[in-house]
Amino acid sequence: MWKYLLEKEFKQFFRDPGLPRMALAFPVLMMLVFPFAVSMDIRNINLAVVDNCMSKESSRLIEKCTSSGYFRLVFHGQSPDEAMRLMDNNKADAIITIMPGFDKETVSGSGFPAGIKVNTVNGTKGSLGSRYILQCVRSYVGERNDALGTAVPPAADISEKYYFNPGMDYKLFMIPALIVIAITMITAFLPALNIVSEKEAGTIEQINVTPVSKTAFIVCKMIPYWAIAFFILTACLVIAWAVFGYVCRGNILWLYIFTVLDIIVMAGLGLLISNYSSNAQQAMFVIWFFAVIFMLMSGIFTPIASMPHWAQYITYLNPMRYFADAMRAVYLKGSTPAELWYDVAGLAALGSVMVGAAVASYRKTE
Numbered sequence: 001m002w003k004y005l006l007e008k009e010f011k012q013f014f015r016d017p018g019l020p021r022m023a024l025a026f027p028v029l030m031m032l033v034f035p036f037a038v039s040m041d042i043r044n045i046n047l048a049v050v051d052n053c054m055s056k057e058s059s060r061l062i063e064k065c066t067s068s069g070y071f072r073l074v075f076h077g078q079s080p081d082e083a084m085r086l087m088d089n090n091k092a093d094a095i096i097t098i099m100p101g102f103d104k105e106t107v108s109g110s111g112f113p114a115g116i117k118v119n120t121v122n123g124t125k126g127s128l129g130s131r132y133i134l135q136c137v138r139s140y141v142g143e144r145n146d147a148l149g150t151a152v153p154p155a156a157d158i159s160e161k162y163y164f165n166p167g168m169d170y171k172l173f174m175i176p177a178l179i180v181i182a183i184t185m186i187t188a189f190l191p192a193l194n195i196v197s198e199k200e201a202g203t204i205e206q207i208n209v210t211p212v213s214k215t216a217f218i219v220c221k222m223i224p225y226w227a228i229a230f231f232i233l234t235a236c237l238v239i240a241w242a243v244f245g246y247v248c249r250g251n252i253l254w255l256y257i258f259t260v261l262d263i264i265v266m267a268g269l270g271l272l273i274s275n276y277s278s279n280a281q282q283a284m285f286v287i288w289f290f291a292v293i294f295m296l297m298s299g300i301f302t303p304i305a306s307m308p309h310w311a312q313y314i315t316y317l318n319p320m321r322y323f324a325d326a327m328r329a330v331y332l333k334g335s336t337p338a339e340l341w342y343d344v345a346g347l348a349a350l351g352s353v354m355v356g357a358a359v360a361s362y363r364k365t366e
Contacts (some may be wrong), residue, residue, distance in 0.1 A: 004215070005216065006220050006223060006224070007056040008220075010224055011048050012261065013224055013228075014275060018150065022186075023105070023186055023190075023228050023231070023232065024231075024235075025238050026182060026186060026232075027179075027183075027184070027186070027232045027235055028235060028239065028248045030181070030182050031120035031177055031178055031182075031235075031236050031239040031240065031243070031306040032239065032243065034174075034178055035171045035174055035175070035244070036180070041055075042070070042080050042128045042129065042132075043069065043070055043150065044070075044071075044072050044126050045070055045071050045072065045093045045094060045125065045132065046068075046072055046086075046088050046092045046093045046094070046095065047065060047072065047073050047074065047092070047093070047094050047095075048073075048074055048075035048076075048083040048087065048094070048095045048096075048098070048248075049067070049073065049075065049076045049077075049080070049083075049095075049096050049098065050061055050077065050080045050083050050095060050097040050098065051076060051077070051078060051097055051103040052070030052078055052097070052098055052102075053096045053099065053100055053101065053103055053170070054078075054098045055102060055103035056103065056109065057102060057103035057106055057144075058098045058102050058103065060140065060144075061098070061114070061136075061137070062076065062096075062100075063095075063194055064136045064139060064140045064143075065096070065133065065136045068128075068135075068136055071132070071133075074086060074091060075271075077099035080095075080097065080124035083095045085154060087117070087119050088149045088340075090119070090121070092116045092119065093118070093125060093126070093129055094116065094117065094126075094129050094130070094133060094151065095116070095117040095118075096115070096116055096133065096281075097114060097115040097116075097117070098113070098114050098116060099113035099114060099115075100113075101113060102114060104312060106141075106144065107144075108328050110112055112137070112141070114137075114173075114223070116133055117165075118129065118133075123209055124279075129297045130192070132174065136194045143286050150220075156275075156319065162250075164332045164333050165332065165336070166178065171244055171246075171326075172244075172246055172332070173204040173332070173333070175236075175240045175244065175246055175329040176299040176327040176328045176332065177300045177324060177327075177328070178208060178236070179232075179233060179236045179237075179285070179327060179331075180262075180298075180300065180320060180323050180324045180327050181237060181300070182232055183229050183233060183262065183263075183323075184230050184257060184262065184266055184291070184295075184319075184320055184323065185291060185293070186225075186228060186232060186292075187225045187228065187229050187262070187263050187267050187270070188266040188267070188269060188287055188291055189270065189284070189291075190224060190225060190228070190268075190270070190286075191221065191266075191271050191274065191278070191284055191285055192269075192271075192273045192274050192283045192287040193224065193270075193274065193284070194221055194222045194270070194274055194285045195221070195271060195274035195275060196277045196278070196279060196282075197279050197280060199278070200279060204290050210295045211354060214359050215359050217362065218271055218355065218359050219355075221267075221271060222264070222267040222271070224264055225263055225267050225319075226260060226366065228263075229259050230256060232257065233255060233259050235295050237255075248330065248331050248334075249330075249331065249332060249333060250329075250330040250331065250333070250334035250335055250336065251330070251334075251336070254326075254330045254335075254336060254337055255327065255331070257328055257337060258323060258326045258327065258330070258337075258340075258343070258344075260303070261323075261344065261348060261351060262319060262320075262322075262323040262347060263346035264351035264354070264355060265319040265348075265351045265354050266319065266354075267357075268351060268353075268354030268355040268357070268358045269287075269290065269354050270287060271358040271362075272354060272357050272358040272361055273287050273290075275361045275362050276357065276361065291319075294318050294319065294320040294322060297311065297315050297318050297320075297321070297323065298315070298318055298320035298321045298324045299315070299321055299324055300320070303321065304321065305356045311338045316334045316346070317350070319346070319347060319350050319351075320352075321346070322331045322343040322344075322346040322347045323343070325340070325343050326340050326343040326344075327345075329343075
């Protein structure tokens with residue numbers, strides 16, 4: 001019985017020409033396009049300079065900023081009103097105001113008469129832009145001190161060391177998150193359309209009059225999506241290695257184990273929604289509602305620790321929270337399921353609830 005049910009599910013999947021193409025194209029396009037389209041390297045920051053000194057030293061500071069590759073000079077003059085007008089019209093992202101006597105005070109070391117204003121309508125761009133400007137200022141001051149033969153001892157010796165991502169490459173941190181999104185979206189949407197498509201086609205009535213148990217029916221509908229998810233995970237790992245040069249630091253087997261647990265949760269949720277949906281459009285809207293909430297509250301885009309306490313409690317019901325945490329820990333740090341028992345327990349508990357609810361809610365005519 002199980003053999004024929006599985007054969008039916010696989011034939012049903014490949015009979016639709018659109019589903020195999022979507023399962024193949026979605027993860028490939030996401031891995032190849034998204035890391036480059038959503039770049040965390042902020043460049044081409046529009047910079048306005050109000051230069052009230054017009055000296056060689058002020059020109060050196062401006063050159064230091066523009067030659068860094070992060071800034072694009074859109075205004076250089078002595079009118080602060082014009083610079084603010086550009087910022088108000090979103091044509092300038094940052095303003096450097098150089099005060100009179102800048103050359104004399106910087107050479108003598110008595111001060112650094114310059115101010116920085118940053119447009120923080122785009123918080124990420126404003127925060128990174130201010131850091132880039134400060135970095136250019138430090139570099140300018142260091143080169144000026146070397147040229148004058150002076151040295152200012154630092155107040156403290158600060159050295160930074162980044163674990164698991166020494167180069168602070170945003171793509172390395174993004175790859176595991178993209179794998180989580182690709183697997184979750186495919187294994188949630190396709191099962192949600194499974195039973196409801198049979199309702200629309202009328203074939204579900206033929207299953208209802210057979211002696212097939214509800215448990216066997218639901219489990220056999222989940223198994224094909226394990227194969228699909230394994231294919232997506234393998235394709236994403238190969239692309240990460242071939243295109244970006246990234247490899248998993250841990251045992252790849254653990255990635256597949258966590259993927260199985262995540263599929264149980266998401267496929268169970270999709271089948272549960274399909275049981276209560278009357279048509280494909282209704283099922284798509286409901287699963288999309290949950291998918292958006294899961295992604296926004298999973299820690300993929302913003303850290304869970306930065307959320308309000310009430311929102312952090314809600315994330316305990318989010319399967320993507322556990323899957324994303326486990327995927328990043330295994331891929332970047334080489335963690336094992338024993339070290340990630342919290343994620344294993346969370347996915348196992350949610351999976352048991354979802355599959356049990358899907359089986360219980362399936363209305364079969366005995």
